[in-house]
Amino acid sequence: xxxxxxxxxxxxxxxxxxxxxxxxxxxxxxxxxxxxxxxxxxxxxxxxxxxxxxxxxxxxxx
Numbered sequence: 001x002x003x004x005x006x007x008x009x010x011x012x013x014x015x016x017x018x019x020x021x022x023x024x025x026x027x028x029x030x031x032x033x034x035x036x037x038x039x040x041x042x043x044x045x046x047x048x049x050x051x052x053x054x055x056x057x058x059x060x061x062x
Contacts, residue, residue: 001046001047004044004046005042006024024042028056029049030045030048031044031045032045
């Protein structure tokens with residue numbers, strides 16, 4: 001299983017790393033928090049990034 005950092009996910013989606021952290025904190029994107037406070041590191045499984053993308057992809061309108 002491959003894990004990505006918060007910054008790698010942000011680069012993939014072309015958003016700020018704080019946006020990814022907000023997704024992680026509100027449960028939209030699943031990941032693992034290592035440590036506590038400001039020094040905590042997030043690791044996000046690649047499979048979870050794919051699920052997030054599939055769930056939030058734009059759908060065709062009628």
